[in-house]
Amino acid sequence: MSKFDPLHVQCAVKQQYQPVFTGTNQPRLLYVSNIRPQTSMYPRMLHAHADAVELALMYSGSGKFFIHDRYVPVSAGDLLIYNSGVIHDEISSADNPIGMYCITLSGLHMPGLRPNALLADDRNCVISCGEHFESVRFLFELMFKQLSSDYPNASVFCHNMMEALLVQALTLAADAPQKPIGKSKRLELALDVKQYLDAHYTEPITLTDIGQHLHVSHYYLCHVFKDLMGYAPMKYLLRRRLGEAQTLLISTDTTIAKIAESVGFDTQSYFNFQFAKNVGMPPSQYRKNYLVRAFD
Template sequence: MEQCVVKKGFVPSFEGGKEPELTFLYKIKAEKSDCIRAMHAHANELEIILINSGQGVYSIDGKRRAVKEGDIIIYNSNVVHEETFGIDGQINSYCCGISNLHLTGLRPNALISDEVSPVFASGGHYQDIANLLELMFTQLAGRLPRAPETCHYLMLSLISILLDLTQSYVEREDRKGLKNNILGRRIKNYIDEHYAEDLTLESIAKAINVSIYYMSHIFKEETGYSPLQYVSRRRIGEAQSLLVQTDYSATQIGTMVGFGNPSYFNAMFTKNVGMSPLKYRRTCVSMNKEGSKK
């Protein structure tokens, strides 16, 4: 017989006894033609991604990062991110949303420091994390009477495992390689705050008080995008969120995110996502309905 003794009087990780809340859970099989997710952010919740299979390059807070099977990606609240796909054309993953998270030493709805890499290899923790997410998904998809309560406790277990995993990484990581380019960060923050406005290279450079050439060079070096490419993808990503989460028309949404011309919005959305705004809405709504039936 093997026995494990539970330590008494452990200190909870959450500040003031406040417990986080599970807001959504997706099981995603994403192909190049299906619901490509452009740049977006969540103001009041964080996301946890587990890559089950496949590989690709994700843009996270202005930096491109390679992801692969077994990786955990953590998006703190307000972190702009974008998922793209690899050569094989698909990434299978779980996506978990959590709100009301308050951890000592971190800002609200942050699981890690904003200064560390958001991509972690799950290693020996992979199976435990995958099992927790699959059990949560099965409970919710099955609409069991106590599914919300069961998933709440499973989510707390998930957070505890991830805190141990990320802490061990942070202790080993070389902080020198994590310093962001200050000017690139200033440009990105300005665009994130004003993307829905009538931005031009001239207006951005004037606001940052640098030359257009220097601004464009530094930003491309920092993010991999030109400033106006970033503006466009930021707008499209927010439009995707509004198409799925609201009943606004495509024309209204295009205007809300900064595309003044409906035809131009439709053309840019289709070019970047691979389908029109209305087809995107129908496809994602259909996928969500199918997922809830499983």
């Protein structure tokens, strides 16, 4: 090759850059976590983030997650986007454990959407990364490694990676299908029951209370709810309380007694019993074992 032959190694970007996060839209990274397959046998029960958005990348395994009002199949390579307030139940099994990176952020104000929503609520929140899986995984993994190793300026670095990840998520979501619409009367009833339970899960609730509130036989609503949601109403209520307790255990220093009371349990001893029975370990051990790297 002569010294005048072109090398063809340069690339010029001619597109005009339009910043996504400006003005009041200033997302702040709250924490990064890695749910390893060997720990996913301990279920992360029904919970929601009232003022935050969560992005989760499934990097191994598969299962069915309960998201908002339905069961959704998920598998390695899927990106899950939970807007604020979206209740979800992450279900794994010993035979097919899941591995999952998660980030949680607040301060998101996307144009035309409610606060702390990355997508419109009628959009599909489970998105296949396809050929982009490795690049998306790289961003999650790099953020977790930087933060867990206490690398200098890790918070600044991870903030920039978070913005890159959000842009990537928006790009992948652009062609994702919308959720199916249309509700039967049975589904509407089940959703009314769910809405009541979600709004009052910290209070004493009986099936009779729900039936009287909805003017429906509590026997009938129990049958419809279990048929469509997979749990009897009281089982859903228990998992809802335990899921919120898990969030408080891993994200606050609140005492276990206070957590038990705040999510609707009469006594700490009964809370400890139900937590160990359904999660697989006592709440104190869960708090110690759950590794979450948070930003100050």
